[in-house]
Amino acid sequence: MINEICQFVNTLKADAPQLFEEGSNLKEGIYVALDIGFEDNEIKLRNVDKDGMILNEDVGVYKKKSEMTPFFYRCQQVLQYSQPVDKNKIFNPNLKIFNLTCSPYALGFSKKGISSNIEKRRKDGSIVGKEGIVGELTKQYFKKAEEYTEEGLSKVWFEAFKKYITINFWSLLDNVDFKELKESSTIIFFLKTPSVEDYKKPYLKYLGQNVFNKDEYNISWNDIIFGVSDSLNTFNNKKLFLQHQSASFRYNYRINGEIAQLIWNFYKLSNAKKFPNPLPIFVDKDEADLNTDVIQLFNNERTIIYSEIIRSLLEKRKKNLQNLYLLFIQKGEIVDLDFVPMFKYTLKDKENNDFVIKELFNREPMIYFQSKKNNVFDFQIDIINNIFNNQLISSTKTGGLWIKYFDDIEIKPQYGLTDTIYNLIYKYRYAWYSFVYKSMQQDISMTMIDDMCKYSILDDIHRDKEMKNTFQIRRKLSIWFGLQPVFDNHFKTNNMANKIQELQKKFQDNIRSESFHIETDDEFAFAAGQIIWKLLIQSESANRTHALLEPFLQKTDPILLKQAIANTFNTYKHNFVLYLTKYEFDKLFSEVMGYIPDNTNMKDHLPMILAGYFSESLFKIKKDNN
Secondary structure (H helix, E strand, O other): OHHHHHHHHHHHHHHOOHHHHOOOOOOOEEEEEEOEEEEOOEEEEOOEOOOOOEOHHHEEEEOOOOOOOHHHHHHHHHHHOOOOOOOOOOOOOOOOOOOOOOEOOEEEEEHHHHHHHHOOEOOOOOEOHHHHHHHHHHHHHHHHHHHHOOOOHHHHHHHHHHHHHHHHHHHHHHHOOHHHOOOOOEEEEEEOOOOHHHHHHHHHHHHHHHOEOOHHHOEEEOOEEEEOEOOOOOOOOOOHHHOOOOOOOOOOOOEEHHHHHHHHHHHHHHHOOOOOOOEEEEOOHHHOHHHHHHHHHHHOOOOOOHHHHHHHHHHHHOOOOEEEEEEEEEOOEEEEEEEEEEOOOOOOOOOOOOOEEEOOOOOOOOEEEEOOOOOHHHHHHHHHHHHOOOOOEEEOOOOOEEEOOOOOOOOEHHHOEOHHHHHHHHHHHHHHHHHHHOOOHHHOOHHHHHHHHHHHHHHHHHOOOOOOOHHHHHHHHHHHHHOHHHHOOOOOOOOHHHHHHHHHHHHHHHOOOOOOOOOOHHHHHHHHHHHHHHHHOOOOOOOOOHHHHHHHHOOOOHHHHHHHHHHHHHHHHHHOOOOOOOOHHHHHHHHHHHOOOOOOOHHHHHHHHHHHHHOOOOOOOOHHHO
16 A cells, blocks of 8 residues: 555655645744845845834735735745644654754744743753743754754855754744733744755755654665665554564664655545545556546645545546545544455445335425436435434535544434434444445345334434424434335345335225224334324324334233233223224224234334334324314
8 A cells, every 4th residue: 555655645746736835834824934035144034014013915925815925825835845744753852842843044943832832840949930931942853943944045144044944943933912912823934045946955855864764774785775665654662562573573664765755645535534524546557647637626726525526536537436545634643544346336225226215205295316316426425324313424614515424423413313312323333434435335235124123213202302303213214224225135025115105005995995904013113103103193182293203112022012002092092983884994993902913022123113103194084073
């Protein structure tokens, strides 16, 4: 995979060099260009007005919503060749005050870094103070920075910058109204005269020495230094429980400096949010330009949603996407990496046929998913997300999608993220991620579908108030049964969606017939659901709720279920007048109470009981006519 990342970066350097020239993202704060030179053997700041204030054109206060001016673009380029490789590879490791730049021509720090250290006590009890801060600047920062300068103009610029900053550090802070800045503000001073290429030369030297973790891990072979990449490895010398205890080797992989820099560039672009997430890296040489297409779509055309990037690639190529690595990067680390031999943009059922998921319980016909018209990303939004109360995926203010396959989530019942949904998301989200993004359809089984749909629906029933969850539950039931052709190897002999429609029609057509009798366990469970619904809506409580269904669903034996139905009937029997051959309820009630199912485990009948309960009622006679 390291080779593929290096090839990916080299492709971008050749085809999208602007990515590497745009510079680093700016942080909120103040940016100051200093034109420092020698006049009459004295070092002076030349870009000041008659009052000694730095010219407005060379000072910029940057905020998140600031317009990107030519000055700020210049600041980005300077920082691109000044930023530290790592927080532990800075020029000022003692107090870590000057920790935002690593350049002989730039100095970066935060207001907090200065103000918190002025009163700070050292281990010997002495206070750091202003002198100590300047001491850190001269004895550490500039001493280290000098190692990356060369004789000639580079050295002249550096010496001028060092001397002026050392002498005038505090007056410079006054010049930029340091006291008025926020504690979190960034302050960057940089030399105005050197070009971007001049900044680049010492930075590449710094980079070459610091992309490896530690010098002691390096080895030399054929005059080439091989080391452990700082981007790929961290060492926990002080945390024994994080160290390998049984490995026969200490370092799993060494690379040379050129490769280490390519990897560092990859992580730098990632941290600058130049990549979509997840990131596909195509490995076939004849399709390497797809990598450039992905990055240009994301950066130039602002196609920020991954599904739209894939759609654009497919429209351009007119063929399947294959042989790619898929990386998911979070907080600067690759948290998931897999090879995808073939990406499937469209879905088929187990027999490679098109399928439809539609509403089974409402009178109004609704199509939730059609494989002929919809793709796997539509399936992610319209089907998967609904199972999880729309808490796995949500829209952002910028028009993108917040997809929480790897994010930390919090329980928020008021938004539908209940304990049950929270547990289901954590239990199944990675399998769904593999299904959608890697086309690993074998990662989802019908057993898993049964588990997540059942408990999601039962949670809706438990939390229902005033039967407000009816539509949501009916939709989830329709999704549950509609997913069978996609995930159940035996769906032809046990197609719940077809069964329910057949039962609905059979009962509607025959319920008034004296010759009609319940003949199967499915008919028994469906009819029981219808009876329970009819009984529960007799409640005159102001807060009717589907939660009253729970005691019936908890029965494990048909005898216990019938007893619960009988007890409930006794509660509301004054609302019913029985006409054994004329009224649907009488007929169905007697059929349910008299039928003995072959399978006496009522847990197996739960889906069909729910189907009966949430189907349109068979009992059309109004309550006041009973």
